[in-house]
Amino acid sequence: MKISALNPLKLPWNWRVVIVYLAFMLLLPMAALFRQASSLPFDEFWGIATSPIALSAYNISFGTAAIAAVINGFFGTLIAWVLVRYPFPGKKLVDAAVDLPFALPTAVAGLTLATIYSEQGWIGRWFAPLGIQISFTRLGVLVSMLFISLPFVVRTVEPVLGELDHDIEEAAWSLGASRFETFRKVLLPQLFPAMITGVALGFSRAVGEFGSVVIVSANLPFQDLIAPVLIFQRLEQYDFEGAAAIGTVMLLLSLVMLLGINLLQAWGRRYDRS
């Protein structure tokens, strides 16, 4: 079925439902945000969007999310590797549990992470004597971003790893490549697009995360205040202009990330047709 010459009245009814719903749900709210942001003169908008507190909040949001995504790039790939290649008891349970961050409400995640990583918590108490506080600091933000972005890497790498051809690996081995060389020259190039895509997806999720971070961090400006919490605080003070300016920056950055991820995925599939 082809859409008849873009005449809106001749569109099939399901297309009309889709267009109306998307316009109402997605485009209208975005337009409202841009409308509010553009009600300010550009100088003033730019002043708010790049004020020291806002810059520090972007820095904490994007910087911490980037660190979390890279750490998970390593551990997520390791977990995917273990799940695909090695047998061990309870593997099915572990495999299912990897999706927990998708299903567990973020407020619950924040609550339990704050407890465990606090000074008396199961894990936090091992760091307290070293003078390292995790909950209510930027490290707490990192932990909850690690939690939230982990499944993205595992679930992106896992299927690619599962489809890898063992023949190539065996060929490399039999030609005398060491274990490390085989991994670096044969496996890694095949896994790399999936790893990068998973890291990007996890990063994008972690940047926007609110529920768990707001509970785990102390939300102190210049220390562990992330951009979404800053927007929330601005709204609580009825500073709609400020919230809209920072929100616009966040929205534009997430659009850029979405575009980047789509390009990455296309890159990862570039050999699929062969």
Add this chain to the structure above:
Amino acid sequence: MTAPKPKMDLPSPQSQTPPADQSPPPASNQPPEEPNAIWLQRGAIAIALLYLAAILFLPALNVFIQAFQNGVGPFLETLQSPDFQSAAGLTLLICVLVIPVNAAFGICAAIALARSQFTGRAFVISLLDLPFSISPVVVGLMMVLLYGRRGWFGPALEAADIKIVFALPGMIIATAFVTLPFVAREVLPLLEEMGTDQEEAARILGASNWQVFWRITLPNIRWGLLYGTILSTARALGEFGAVSVVSGNIIRKTQTLPLFVEEAYKQYETQAAYSAAVVLALLAAVALILKTVLEQVLSKDRGQKSE
């Protein structure tokens, strides 16, 4: 699956390691076993499990231990409190209203996208993904700027005496926003895989559009539909950021379960927070189990079709 190949008499690939292993490799997909490989394997499993324990397992276990550390009594007490019950009721109500609407939209969008080719199709698909990449707080902010008292539609809504922000409608729209893509994303690949042969055959035999949908299309996409519905239910149950912004968090009026958890925690009512958290965690566990089962059904379905 490729059949395991007989080992050829080539120079040993592990020439650096002592020749401890002369036996042929096991007939599986594993790399040849040798002492080093076993330790490497055990080490990798141990590191992976330790990391998962620190990030996932211990936090999940902690929810249950904290909720029941003083027995079942305090837990049941929270469950009977009016604040909890109204929060649970509101969460359920939002789910019941949002999920069917988004499922219907998801089917429409998936059919529309699967059955047409046009330039910009990839753009529409990534537009659908947008709610995944926007921060929930920004979603809430957009709703406030659109429907709030000082928002774009604020004056018109006030004139009509309709309250959306700080009331149920705003929470419903915000939840619908964050769960928008799930069903469409799961159903679209199934429709693309299924092709149009069966539908065209049914049409030629005289079936109406509805008959084609109910008898041909829906049975083909049912598991994907259910899968997407489960994912969106889990997200709708737990949505915090967007709902938190638009709800105003008015106890017994616009407080959902996740908001109840945060509020109780902030008030140092740890027991109440964990009691509600355990309910949400159990629902999440149910969603995970259903999801795992459905993944097996889906892959079996696919296996049968490709035969």
